[in-house]
Amino acid sequence: MKQQILAAIGEADLRPGAAVNAALAANDRLKYAFSLLQLAMDQAQHPQPPAGSLKAERIACGIDAAELDAVIAGAVMAGKDCRIPQAAGICARIAADLRAMASPVLPTGKPAGLAKRVDAVLAALPAAADGLLSPAAIAAITQAGHDSPHQLVMDLHKRLNAMQADLAEEILDGAAVYGITAADRPLVAAFMAGLHRTAPLKFDHPGLDTTATRAGARLSIQNDIGTTDAHVLVVHVEALTVSVIYSDVHTERLAFFQQLLAPRGVAWSAARSASLASGSAFTLATGTITAKDAAGCRDYLDFLGSRLVFLIDWNRARKALRGFLRGPDRIALLAWAAEQDIGHRGFLELGGSQVVNRAIEATAGSAMRFGDRLCDVLGDAESVAFLQGVLRTASEGLRAGQSPGLLRDRIRVALAGHFSKEERRLLLLAADHAGLILELAGLVRDRLRDQAHDGKRAHRAARFEHEADLLVIEAREAARRRPEQLVFRTLLEAADNAADALEDAVFLLELDPLEGHALAALQDLARLLVDAAGEWIKAVGHAAQIGPAAGTAETGDFLAALDGVSAAEHAADAAQRSLAASALKHAKDFRQLHLFITTGDHLEAAADALKRASLILRDHVLVEVIGG
Incomplete structure (x- = not known):
């Protein structure tokens, strides 16, 4: 004690x-x-x-x-x-x-x-x-x-x-008790039921010893939690009112404990400080709740007992996560582990930060540089998701008697999946960007079919181009976090030239209606851009499904789509030359000649940009993904 x-x-x-x-x-x-x-x-x-x-x-x-x-x-x-x-x-x-x-x-x-x-x-x-x-x-x-x-x-x-x-007269469900009444027994049993339900999550760590006694009108239950001298919980039960007196050397853990009890509406008094014999400070706080009936009181005691295991080694776990997550996310992860009845002690038993660092060394390669945190490389949400898996794997695996070596291997595989998942995410981002290019190409085609001018297409084109720019910025941020993903930045920047060129084409077409023989040539060129954008979407979509062990069947559609982009670009070159010749011959004035030639140049530039992007994607998939 x-x-x-x-x-x-x-x-x-x-x-x-x-x-x-x-x-x-x-x-x-x-x-x-x-x-x-x-x-x-x-x-x-x-x-x-x-x-x-x-x-x-x-x-x-x-x-x-x-x-x-x-x-x-x-x-x-x-x-x-x-x-x-x-x-x-x-x-x-x-x-x-x-x-x-x-x-x-x-x-x-x-x-x-x-x-x-x-x-x-x-x-x-x-x-x-x-x-x-x-x-x-x-x-x-x-x-x-x-x-x-x-x-x-x-x-x-x-x-x-x-x-x-x-002085203990008996052991009641693991609690040393004396002087209690028959009415106290269900209350002590409720507290101990909750405690025993989650106590295995501490593994071999000492702590959670409990004593209970009655003095006058009040039942008192004391639990020593872990091994820290100033870490104790005392519960007073008087009628339907339960008072929780909690002391801790870590104010952050006190706040965490209060967060754990928040769903039950516990009212806390202001915390106060005192000092241990060693001179180190501790903090004491009192929380009170009044139940509606006896069943509610027992339910709260059960819940209270079940939360204590999540305080053991809490600060050690928080520090072990320091190299992987930002401060608020570390607290949120530990709270999630408590809510899921997983806890963090299994993670510490398996090696804590060491098991994650070894997984990073085995799987990250050049993705991680000295001093990088996992959240700076994978991103906050992805890092939290991975570490949730680590805590679950460690806790459930160790409790099931699985070997530490097996669990460490599972964590390595999971991390490798998260790194490859980031590549798939960026390919899906590229697919979203390709979808915007197709929308822009469609606006050009539709504008040439319908010469009515209302300005709406230009506004839509500007919005699509802005959304495409945001996706490029996201790819640049991913490449900043993980230099090996630079290919996706290069890929989207190349494809974004197509989006820029198509948005410029829509702007020009909104300036003045076009007519005459050259219009048909420009319409043919616009249709080719729609075809090229459609093939580009297919290529990016197929690339997201290809892994290192891809065979002929998996790569066939991908290569066919790339060939479609190349064919459309080649045809666009010929269509652009045909357009130039027709415009020079049939444009009614210099104004229309300029619009035909400049719009055609933008469309041909868009086709060239898509081909460059397709070549970047081809090299990455065939060399880095399949060949690597």
Whole structure:
């Protein structure tokens, strides 16, 4: 059992163990008193509204003295001292509760010299005349250190926890219990049911030891969670109200725990800080919920117990993910693992960051450079998806008895799939870009069929061209993250020249209607561009389905589509020359001659751009994908 944190036990009665119950209840009150003095001193030295009251904490530890709620707000400096309302009474409470804590321990004779130490600490307590206490005196009371009241409280608490465990009358579903009633048994059983449901997720890590007792009107359940001294959870159940008192050295983990309980609507008091004997700080917070009925109370206790395993080694897991995800995504991943009842301990058991780094070394190749995070290469969403798979594979695989070597190989294969998935994603992006090119080619064809001018086609063409530019920007960002994907940037930039040329053609055609013999030649050229764009879509679509082991059947349609692009480009060259000749012969004026020739040049340039893009894609698929 642990010594630094509240072990919240209520009032004592005449049953065996009553003195220990009373002593542990005194421990609750002492921690409250220490916090009260600390916050009062902070308020006096650095006044800032609104001041806290610690009312929830006062009620939780059973002190019926509402006047103490105004102590913090009323604290002021008087020279070098702090003038604190009720200071003398607070010091008297500290002295009385120290005696109550020591009372059951002194007869055991352990540790040696305890009686003299208690007397010395009591003698050193200030009288706080006129409510005055120096900051040094407050620090001497509230900070852990040699022969301080706070240090004595922690040492007594350690001994009392051991005595409490020895007093256990039975083991109820794994919890050491004493002094409980028949009505308490379903509550303890509910908490333990939730705890046992997820406890296997901690694997061999120690922790989750539980004790329970009743004192007066309140059932108290204490769980020590993991091995950290200041990491403890205490649950008070009184009627249908459940209070959760949680302490942690990591404020981030406290926030995570509060997030885990958020779906149940737990109301939390403001967290407060204290110090361990080592000088490191910990944070304490109290959350309360009132159930509608007894079934709801048991359900909440079951849920509460089931969440504790996800706090064990949480900070270690968060740090292990640092090289792969951004801060918020790390927290979100751990929250997802808790919601899915997967947890993160399996990931740590399998090797934590090491297992991911080895998978990267085995599969990423030149995709990762020194200092790169996985999220900078795969992207945030893809990296989160991969690590979700890692946590699931590790947890479920280890629990099923599968070998660590097998699980590491599965993680490597999964990562390789994510890297190849990025290539497929970029090919699909190229397919979306090809679709916009076809839309633009269709606008040119339709404009030449219908000479009515309304300006709508030019607006649509501008929108399509803008959407194509955004896809190019996305490909450039992918190439920045992963230099081996530079081919897709080059590919889309080449294809985007076709989109630019077609948008320019639509703009020109909206300037003035065209007519005469040359119009038919321009219409033929426009149809060829539609054909070329259609073949380009097919080529990109087929490329996305081709893998390293592709055979003749899989590559046949791809090569046929590429040939279609090349044939359309060759035909477009001839059509452009025919158009030039016809325009020179039949254009009614220089204005129309310029529009015919310039529009034809744009269409022929678009065909050339598609052929260049098709050659880039051909080399990549045949050399890098199939040949590689």
